Amino acid sequence: MTTYEVPMMKRKMKDIIKVPGSKSLSNRVLLLAAKSEGTSVVSGVQFSDDTRHFLQSLRDLGYELEIDEKNYQVTVHGCGRDIPKKKATIDVGSAGTGARFLTSFLAFSDGEYEIQCSEQMKKRPMKELFHTLEDLGVSFRYLEEKGHLPIKLRGLFALSDEASSEENELQAEKIAQKTYQLELDISRSTQYLTAWLLTFAGSGVVGKIRVTSEKKTGTYIRMTMDLLKDFGVPVTFDGDTYVVDGREPIKVQDYQIEVDMSGACYFYAAAAILGGEVEVENVRRDLHQGDLKFLDVLEQMGCKVEEGEKGLRLKSPVETNHYVIHDAEGKERQYRFPVLHGVHINMNQFSDQALTLAAIAPFADSVTEITGIAHIRGQECDRIHAIIDNLSTLGIRVEELEDGIRIYPLEEAAYCDRLSITFARQGLNKHLIHTYEDHRVAMSFTLTGLRIPGIVIENPECCRKTFENYFEIWDELQHD
Incomplete structure (x- = not known):
């Protein structure tokens, strides 16, 4: 097992950081470009495990792509409504976007496909999406566990040599249908929902999706709707039902992917707990991404956000506390860290940052309560469990709520001294963070290690999913 030992930062931050493009936007734009009727150049693409699986899946479906990783660019030769290969096997890896987007896309086709995935993705929820396939009459079968990938499917419009003439007549009727209606939780x-919005775009039909759950929208849905409008696809929402008019072809265009706000948040959070300031290139207040709201949380904790030369700049609170901390070897070290305030915040609309806030919450001067995140139990891992496990093992008080967590502040100098004594008694000088192979657990708890000595990240390679050079950036910052 490989590990990464997080070195405590011995300086305030005063840095300009460059992070990759947005994975969420990359995969959405690449699919729309493939469905357009011409050639599109997509710039600022994030190259990571998730996007490489998505790109390879498009290639396995027969799409012609020119990939230039050095310049973060992909040229996509779109094929309109036609998927080049009518029979293929794809592997979406651990990408939830790839799994959901490509499942609905291939279900609404005239081909036969097998969708494989990683062991991690096999555990993630897909049941509600499969219900829509059943409602449409798509023929598919589970290759392993019911309600989960992998599956094999025959697209809604595929005619089969083995089917009876009556069955093929029914298929012909489906092909002639001009409006499709779905209900979705x-x-x-x-x-x-994003999967079906993208699927109906440029499909030649009108798609109506009535949302049956209490939750009707979200930041990622608004991102998708804005993106569809950018590509000339009419889409509306009346508070209950989404309507996509897919009769017009998707507009061919070159597209610049936004910077990945999810990745940027880790460096803003680091400045908040270490002191100083940090600027992340190309982060603007008008980004489509919901994680931009995390900057509002940091402002509530006492930070200041302003326009910088290359992107938004975050400055830590001016007020600081003085700490004398003994490291794992017993050596006395003196630090001044910013005074952050605890917050009570509903993070439902930007829940990817719940882990980030949880990782820095122990350094606040009062309790932090995060709600609206019950659904993160079903993501790459049970993220609420991962937070509680790692903070509790570090000796930090944390309580599980029905839809979130409550985290208590630590007495930092006394805590770190106790930790050093514990390490010494056990013959240890490290504490292992269990990542559960979840990239966001690994990246978030790296922040905790910037102020607590002896933190080691298990399986740092899991960050290849979305941010390949994350730890390289931290190593460079340590030596600046």
Whole structure:
């Protein structure tokens, strides 16, 4: 097992950081470009495990792509409504976007396909999306566990040599149909809805999706709707039903992917707990991404956000506390860290940052309560359990709520001294963070290790899913 030992930062931050493009936007734009009727150049693409699986899946379906990783660019030769290969096997890896988007896309086709995935993705929820396939009459079968990938399917419009003439007549009627209606529960994932919004775009039909869950929308849904409008696809929402007019072809265009706000948040959070300031290139207040709201949380904790030369700049609170901390070897070290305030916040609309806030909450001067995140139990891992497990093992008080967590502040100098004594008694000088192979657990708890000595991240390679050079950036910052 490989590990990454997080070195305590011995300086305030005063850095300009460059992070990759948005994975969420990359996969959405790549699919729309493939469905357009011409050639599109997509710039700022994030190259990571998730996007590489998505790109390879498009290639396995017969799409012609020119990939230039050095310049973060992909040229996509779109095929309109036609998927080049009528029979293929794809592997979406651990990408929830790839799994959901491509399942609905291939279900609404005239081909036969097998969708494989990683062991991690096999455990993630897909049931609600499969219900829509059943409602439409798509023929598919589970290859392993019911309600989960992998599956094999025959697209809604595929005619079969083995089917009876009556069955093929029914298929012909489906092909002639001009409007399709679905009902969908998005309480566990808004990716189900995004999948069908993207599928109906440029499909030649009108798609109507009535959302049956209490949750009707979200930041990622609004991102998708804005993106569809950018590509010339008419889409509306009346508070209950989404309507996509897919009769017009998707507009061919070159597209610049936004910077990945999810990745940027880790560096803003680091400045908040270490002191100083940080600027992340190309982060603007008008980004489509919901994680931009995390900057509002940091402002509530006492930070200040302003326009910088290359992107938004965050400055830590001016007020600081002085700490004398003994490290694992017993050496006395002196630090001044910013005074952050605890917050009570509903993070339902930007829940990817719940882990980030949880990782820095122990350094606040009062209790932090995060709610609206019950659904993160079903993501790459049970993220609420991962937070409680890792904070509790570190000796930090944390309580599980029905839809979130409550985290108590620590007496930092005394805590770190106790930790050093514990390490010494056990003959240890490290504490292992269990990542559960979840990239966001690994990246978030790296922040905790910037202020608590002896933190080691298990399986840092899991960050390849969305942010390949994350730890390289931290190593560079340590030596600046």
